[in-house]
Structure formats: C-alpha cells, structure tokens
Amino acid sequence: MISITEFIYKNGGNILYLAQHVDAERQVFFMRIEWDLDDFAIDEGKIGEYFATLVADRFSMNWRLHFSNEVPRMALFVSKLSHCFYDILARYEAGEWQVEIPLIISNHADMRTAAGRLGIEYIHLPVTRENRAEQERKQLELLQQHRIDFIVLARYMQILSDDFINNYPDRIINIHHSFLPAFPGARPYHSAHERGVKIIGATSHYANAELDAGPIIEQDVVRVSHEDSVEDMVRKGRDLEKIVLARAIWHHLQHNILVYENRTVVFE
Amino acid sequence: MISITEFIYKNGGNILYLAQHVDAERQVFFMRIEWDLDDFAIDEGKIGEYFATLVADRFSMNWRLHFSNEVPRMALFVSKLSHCFYDILARYEAGEWQVEIPLIISNHADMRTAAGRLGIEYIHLPVTRENRAEQERKQLELLQQHRIDFIVLARYMQILSDDFINNYPDRIINIHHSFLPAFPGARPYHSAHERGVKIIGATSHYANAELDAGPIIEQDVVRVSHEDSVEDMVRKGRDLEKIVLARAIWHHLQHNILVYENRTVVFE
Amino acid sequence: MISITEFIYKNGGNILYLAQHVDAERQVFFMRIEWDLDDFAIDEGKIGEYFATLVADRFSMNWRLHFSNEVPRMALFVSKLSHCFYDILARYEAGEWQVEIPLIISNHADMRTAAGRLGIEYIHLPVTRENRAEQERKQLELLQQHRIDFIVLARYMQILSDDFINNYPDRIINIHHSFLPAFPGARPYHSAHERGVKIIGATSHYANAELDAGPIIEQDVVRVSHEDSVEDMVRKGRDLEKIVLARAIWHHLQHNILVYENRTVVFE
Amino acid sequence: MISITEFIYKNGGNILYLAQHVDAERQVFFMRIEWDLDDFAIDEGKIGEYFATLVADRFSMNWRLHFSNEVPRMALFVSKLSHCFYDILARYEAGEWQVEIPLIISNHADMRTAAGRLGIEYIHLPVTRENRAEQERKQLELLQQHRIDFIVLARYMQILSDDFINNYPDRIINIHHSFLPAFPGARPYHSAHERGVKIIGATSHYANAELDAGPIIEQDVVRVSHEDSVEDMVRKGRDLEKIVLARAIWHHLQHNILVYENRTVVFE
Numbered sequence A, B, C, D: 001m002i003s004i005t006e007f008i009y010k011n012g013g014n015i016l017y018l019a020q021h022v023d024a025e026r027q028v029f030f031m032r033i034e035w036d037l038d039d040f041a042i043d044e045g046k047i048g049e050y051f052a053t054l055v056a057d058r059f060s061m062n063w064r065l066h067f068s069n070e071v072p073r074m075a076l077f078v079s080k081l082s083h084c085f086y087d088i089l090a091r092y093e094a095g096e097w098q099v100e101i102p103l104i105i106s107n108h109a110d111m112r113t114a115a116g117r118l119g120i121e122y123i124h125l126p127v128t129r130e131n132r133a134e135q136e137r138k139q140l141e142l143l144q145q146h147r148i149d150f151i152v153l154a155r156y157m158q159i160l161s162d163d164f165i166n167n168y169p170d171r172i173i174n175i176h177h178s179f180l181p182a183f184p185g186a187r188p189y190h191s192a193h194e195r196g197v198k199i200i201g202a203t204s205h206y207a208n209a210e211l212d213a214g215p216i217i218e219q220d221v222v223r224v225s226h227e228d229s230v231e232d233m234v235r236k237g238r239d240l241e242k243i244v245l246a247r248a249i250w251h252h253l254q255h256n257i258l259v260y261e262n263r264t265v266v267f268e
Helices: A002-010 A044-059 A083-094 A112-117 A132-145 A162-166 A188-195 A230-253 B002-010 B044-056 B083-094 B112-117 B132-145 B162-166 B188-195 B230-253 C002-010 C044-059 C083-094 C112-117 C132-145 C162-166 C188-195 C230-253 D002-010 D044-059 D083-094 D112-117 D132-145 D162-166 D188-195 D230-253
Strands: A014-023 A028-036 A073-078 A100-106 A121-124 A150-154 A172-176 A199-206 A216-223 A257-260 A263-266 B014-023 B028-036 B073-078 B100-106 B121-124 B150-154 B172-176 B199-206 B216-223 B257-260 B263-266 C014-023 C028-036 C073-078 C100-106 C121-124 C150-154 C172-176 C199-206 C216-223 C257-260 C263-266 D014-023 D028-036 D073-078 D100-106 D121-124 D150-154 D172-176 D199-206 D216-223 D257-260 D263-266
Touching: A002 A014, A002 A028, A002 A044, A014 D014, A028 A257, A073 A083, A083 A112, A083 A150, A083 A230, A083 C083, A100 A132, A112 A121, A132 A162, A150 A230, A172 A230, A188 A230, A199 A230, A199 B216, A216 A230, A216 A263, A216 B199, A230 C230, B002 B014, B002 B028, B002 B044, B014 C014, B028 B257, B073 B083, B083 B112, B083 B150, B083 B230, B083 D083, B100 B132, B112 B121, B132 B162, B150 B230, B172 B230, B188 B230, B199 B230, B216 B230, B216 B263, B230 D230, C002 C014, C002 C028, C002 C044, C028 C257, C073 C083, C083 C112, C083 C150, C083 C230, C100 C132, C112 C121, C132 C162, C150 C230, C172 C230, C188 C230, C199 C230, C199 D216, C216 C230, C216 C263, C216 D199, D002 D014, D002 D028, D002 D044, D028 D257, D073 D083, D083 D112, D083 D150, D083 D230, D100 D132, D112 D121, D132 D162, D150 D230, D172 D230, D188 D230, D199 D230, D216 D230, D216 D263
Parallel strands: A073 A100, A073 A150, A100 A121, A150 A172, B073 B100, B073 B150, B100 B121, B150 B172, C073 C100, C073 C150, C100 C121, C150 C172, D073 D100, D073 D150, D100 D121, D150 D172
Antiparallel strands: A014 A028, A172 A199, A199 A216, A257 A263, B014 B028, B172 B199, B199 B216, B257 B263, C014 C028, C172 C199, C199 C216, C257 C263, D014 D028, D172 D199, D199 D216, D257 D263
16 A cells, blocks of 8 residues: 555656555555656656556556546447436536447437437347347447447346357446345335335446346435325335436546445445 | 314314325325324323224324323344443433333343342343244233333344244344345354445344344445455444344334334334 | 305305415415306406405405416526427427517526527616616516516526515526535535535525525435436436426416415425 | 554554545645554553554544543433433343443433433433522533543433543434434424425534534434324434434444544544
C-alpha cells in the first residue's frame, strides 16, 4: 500500500481519490486510487508497464488501470419490457454517463424505433430453445464487431449459456426484480405477493453461471402493504429496477466495483 | 358493510376510526372499526350478541370485538440475547403500551434480575431435545395460570412444537433476524455476509407449524456494505430487530392485524 | 357515509375500492370510492345529478366524480434540466399512465426534438422579468386551446405569478429538489452540502401562492455522506426527483389526492 | 499520508483499518487509521511524542491518538422523557458499548430508580430561568469530579449556555426530534403535522452555541401519512430518536467522527 501511493507521489502524481478496504478474515486488501496525470513523470502509455514492474509484480497484486477519458462501449440486451431501456436511453441522451452505446440486441422488434432515434444499431434476434446456441454465436460476433466492453441485461428475460457468460466475466450486469436471494427465477412479484412480504426489492448483479446468484452490486427496496396487488408491486418495482440498474451501471463505469469470491467491493 | 356502519350509527355510536380492505381476487372483505360507546344504546356486555344476531350471522362474517379498556396479558419467551428483551421492558416500564406482562419464560437464568425489578415472574425452564415435550407442558400450564393472551418470542432461539403453537394460533409473535423469505433458519447474518447482500433486514411474524414461514406482520431493512463484517451486521441488526418486533407487538395490541391465508392485513 | 355506500349498493353498484379518513381534530371526513357501473341503475350522465340531490347536498359534501375511461390532458413545463422530462416522456411512450400530453411549454428550445418524436407540440416561450406577464397570458391561452386539465412543472425553474396559479388550483404539480420545508428556494443541494446533512430528499407538491409551500403530495430521501460533493448530491437527487414527481403524477391521475388546509390526503 | 502509513509500517505496526477522505474544495485531508501494537517498536506512552515529532508537526496535522482499551466516561443529561434514557441504559447493561456511565444529571427526579439499579449516581438539579447559571456551575463541577469525557443529552429539553458548551467542544451529543434543518426548536412533530410532510426524521449532532445548528452526526427518517396524528408521529419518532442517538454515541465511542467547519466526517 505504501508502495502504490509512493509510486504516485514520487512520480509527481496528485492523488484525487483514495479508498481502501481490508478483508481481515481473508487477508485481502483492496484499493481504488485516482490521480492527476498533469505533472506525472511517466507517459500514459508506459504507466502500466512501470507499475507492474516496480510495484504490482512484487506483491502479486491484481490490478487494472483506466484513464478517465476512456469511453467504455456498452451493449444493451432488451426484451419487451421497456422501463429500464427507456431510462438508460434517457440518461444516454442527457449525457449523464460517459459511455458509448453502439448496439442493442433484442429477441423482439418492439423498441427498434426508440433505438433508431439515437442512431443505435438494433438487432432483432429471436431466441428459441432450438436456436439459442446459434443466436448466441451471432450475438458474440456482433459484440466483437462493435468492440463492446460490457453488457447490460435490461430485463432481457432470456437465460444466457455459461459459454456466453464466460466471454464477459464480471462484465454482464443484470437486474433482477426481487430482493435477492429471496425470490430468484421467474415471477418474483407473484411470489412476493403470495408470501405476503411487507417490502419488495430489486437487485443488480454481475451474471455468472448460476441463475440470479452472481455477485450483487446494488439493492434497494420499497414498502408495500396488503393493499398492493401484484400489479401494484410490478408498478412500484419498475421504478426500483431502473434506479438499481442505473446505479450499478454508474458504478461499473466509474470502475468502483471490485469482485472477489462472488461478492463485490463497491467504493463510493 | 353498510350493515356494520348502520348498526353502529343507528344505535348512537360515533365512529372514530374505519379502515377497509377488499381482496378482489379472493373476494374477501376486511374491516376494522372503532366507535365511541358513550351514547351507545346497547350495553357493553350485549354488543357481541346483538352484533352477531343482527349483522354478522347473516353475512357469515368472522369477527372479533375488543374494548379499549381491556389490558391484554403478554408472556415473554427469552434466551440469552437481551436487546429485544430490554427494549420491551423499557417500553413496559415507560407505559408505551397498554399491556400486562406477568410472565417471562427462559431456557437461561441470565435475565432474572432485570425481570425481578419490574416484579415480573421469571421461570427458568432449560430445554433439551429430550425434555422439550415435558417443558412445553409446563410452559402451557404457566401460560394458563397467568391467563396469557399472547406470547412474544424475543429472540427465544428454541423451536416450539406444532402442538404448542396450535394452542395460540396467530397469537405467538416471533422476530426473525433476516429479510424473510431470504435466510430462514439459523445464522442469517452469516449467510447474508456470505452472499454479499447490500441490505439486511428483520421480520416479525406469527409463528406457525413451519419454521420462519408464518404470516409476516412487519419488516424493515438497513443498508450494509463490503465494509460490514458479520459482527457489524449483528450490531446493526439488533436495532432493526427490536424496532420491528416492537411494531408488531404494537399492531397486535391495537388489534390492527387480520390474518388470512398465511398473510396479514395490517391497518395503520 | 352510510348514504354514499347505500346510494351505490341500492342502485346495483359493486364497490371495488373504498378508503376513508377521519380528521378527528377538524371533524372532517374523507372518502374515495370506486364502483363498477356494469349493472348500475343510473346512467353515467345522470350519476352526478342524482348523487348531489340524494346524498351530497344533504350533508354539504365537497365531491368530485371521475370516470375511469377519462383521459386527463396534461401540460408539461420544462426548462433546461432534462431528467424529469425524459422520465415522463418514457412513461408516456410506454403507456404507464392513462394520460394525454398534447403540450410542452419551455423557456428554452433544448428539448424540442425529443418532444417532436412523440408528436407533442413544443412551444418555446422565453421568460424574462419584463415579459413574464405577457408570456403567462400566452401560456394560459395555449393551455385553454389544448383543454389542459393539469400542469406538471418538471424542474421548470421559473416562478409563476399568483394569477397564473389561481387558474389551476391544486392542479399544478411541482417537484422541489429538497426535503421540504428544509431548503426551499434556490440551490438546495448547495445548502444541504453546506449544512452537512446526512440525508437529502425531494418533494412533490401542488403549487400555490407561496414558493415551495404548497400542499405536499410525496417525499422521498436518499442517504449521503461526507464523501458526497454537491455534484454527487445533484446526481443522486436527479433519480429521487423523477421518482417523487412520477408518484405524484400517478396519484393525481388516479384521483387519490384530496387537498385541504394546505395538506393532502393521499389514498394508496 | 505516505508518512503516516510509513510511520506505522516501518515501526512494525500492522494496519487493521484505514479510511481517508479528501475535501478537494477546501484542500483538507482526513484519515482514520487503526493498527495493532503487538509488535510495534515504540512504547504506548511514547507513540504520541514520536508521531508528533516525526510526522504530524512537519505537516501541521491536527491529530488525536486513542487506545482501544480506553473506556471513555459518559454523562447523561435527562429530563422527563424516558425512551432514549432506557435505550442507553439497556445497551449499557448489555455491554453493547465500551463506556462507563458514572453520572446522570436531570432537572427531574423521575428516573432516579432506574439509574440506581445500575449503580449510577443520579443528581437532581432543577433548572429555572433564575438559577440556570448556578446549576450549570454545579453541573460542571460534577462533570469534573467524575472525570467525564463526553455528555449525551438524551432529550434533556433544557438549553445550555454557550459557556457550558464551550467546556466540551464536539463532546456534547444532542438528539433533535426532526430532520434538521427542518423544524428546529420546540415542538417539531406539531410543526411537521401542520406542514403535512410525508416523512419525519431525527437528527443527532454535536451541540454548539446555536440551537440545533451544530455539526450533524447522523439522521434517519420514517414515512408518515395523513393517517398519522401528532401522537402517532411522536410514537414513531421515539424509535427513530433512540436509534439515531445510539448510532451517534457508537460512532463517537469508536472515534469515527471528525468535525470541521460545522460538518462531520463519519468513517464507517
């Protein structure tokens, strides 16, 4: 830890943000650090090499280096439900995020028009049990063609194969419409209503091989009562889902998230 | 519904509170109504009979009649964890609730002194796998002797038999230290930590035959992060538990809760 | 109260929803009731007259009658900030609400394109201290031409005259970016940061003559910490604002809100 | 910053916790660091001196050094309202906090018995407009006699003089029963009800010369509706107040709080 801050200071970097976390039990140390390159002695293109040689390799660190002028490229997978989709497009159009969205993939054609307005390519790839493998191949090709950095499943409703997911480890963000681990899988609002819970939730997480079991990024909840029908829960849940998904995307874009052992460290 | 309010008005009752709920799906109607007896034409002792004959029997209503000067008698079951116990005693001593607590039953002797200060009988009944049936018989006797109306399991940590529970249907309030149905059973904070959730919760519910599966009365949550160890969750959870349990007791004492099909209507 | 439900039942109406509230202190009674007209004995066009004659006039009730197939007409006032605007348009496009939005008025031209996509007329009326009275006259004309039922100020940022507001009593919904009554007026996030609060909020309310002092419809909050700069508060606040405004619009459209003495009864 | 961690590492200290905050606007840097003294090269009694000489003086740091086996001494000021008082005593008896409470001062005699059970000295000092200065002199004497480190005003309801407060800068914790800066001063629940807010709150803060205007430590809120009378707000607020006050005390005891420019950094 000394070495990281030393590495920055001694080379003229001005630290703008520094957050740390010690997992005492597992003896793992996490750090997120931002610094100003204005007077930094090492060229941008060389920082990674120097850091590896002088610091990271000695301590067997896992590390990633990002530059704040990078614009990550995000693909959106959508189905028929539009609330998360519209919310993301609105933020995109308003410039809330530093991101490029060159590609939307959907198993339905419904939202082609809205995508078109913003000049985003919208690919309609209907998925059935039979053609899933083939469609995933096409999806992966499209993702590569568009040099996609990470994927957002905005209520996509289709299960992705492990193979597909393994191409984007910790880079596929899903939104699940329950307070996980309660009510994984299909129709969580129906289950929540049936169980008579007094609070419902939404969970954004990185997709992994097990359904709705990946590392949780963000959760939030809203109070319900006996007055709320399933439809009321769906309505209240929509707003939760879009906010919880947007927060996850924002943290991902800020490189605030470190994943380990199926959990996340989210520096705020 | 007309008939209930008519019954009250025509006999000179002044309605103070009226709440209703229609379960449109199941075609069930719920009502909670309070009225002033000052000018009521029917004697207190006769209201039930008149109401049954003139209103309830005709519509096959399930109904209960309570008088606001009744003081329900509550028994407390405790173990070694003291936060809910102390919180309840403090409210009792401060007169927050209209309740009598004549009896505390525990499988440990730890909190005898605190009970003694308020003049509450404290019975130490250690429970083992072998003597459970016998101890439950003693417990039931004690509950009867003290004319107990309802039981609060303030982190009691022992599983009660179905037989025992059936003696007090919808009259045993339990607090579970998770956001049910997530993490039922033992050590929910450990499971929550392991799963990496971003929010933890507590749930108060009526005990029924299935563990942690009875009708939910109240839930609340608190935000956690990667910084929170299991111990931090336990600490934050303690405050949740005592508040969520106290709210359930309060609603029970106000007769705000109607149970049906393993769910609750809680009129506020 | 008997009379209202009697009026409905005796004429063959099936009650779908009924909520009541008694303000015991002020001796005011509030009710919101929905019923099915399928077998109702009185013609739609006559219900109001019959209800007035047979029920309301006798008890000097204030009452309103709405039919669930009515589609209210809403005008949107916007300025340069787009998050509430986009959120409303997305809900409109997705059909979340039963509403018609024929008119958007703005003191800036920025969002004309987005409005145009949905075929909504967008009128650019720059407001200065000098021309305010004249522009308000034009606004009122436009509102009349488009037969507007209620107005939503989606971060409009301009102060409306009392005269203007009096044309739409309890029909102008504003969103203020603070937890009122804390931080009324300009730059509430700056004030919140300066004061060092640990929670920020947003408030939707009906506009009245006094700035940010009208009857509150809905509020919500989000936690902040010393880590949050004013910019972070603005970012977190944006999501609050759009949700809190959308909830108010939804309640208004459902006719859930009754206003009296500068407060609201909001039936859920 | 390098120097602090270097100072610890080079002398054999093992860092257990490290949190930092940069106020970029004011160019102030905050750090809270915990380390293990087991193999530390410098004697406990000398750490302060060495740290000052080698690190702090060079950078003109403001710093405090605490040892985790210290048991701070807290005085409680109470009046007639007992919920915060009982909650604190319960935590004290249960051993939730590492603290000593040798002294309770009250302008009423009501809670003498409860204090006596735990062997805490209870001094009854009735305060009037006329005798306030004299009573404060006695209070200060008592605080000195009992070597009090910090004071908790558990709904004390009396205004303290600036002189008194200046004796314990950032060491008098008050709980105010509103979401400050909304509703400072007397009867905030009445004001909240009058204003028709949809959420009420509680605020714990360090007392300073201006009433209810000191640096905020913690806030929390609970939802209310038109159904809630002032009495309901008082009831819901009681639970908020005790939790929000307890969190502030906990953070104070953990030395998590740094105060500057009337705001707090609270490291969690």
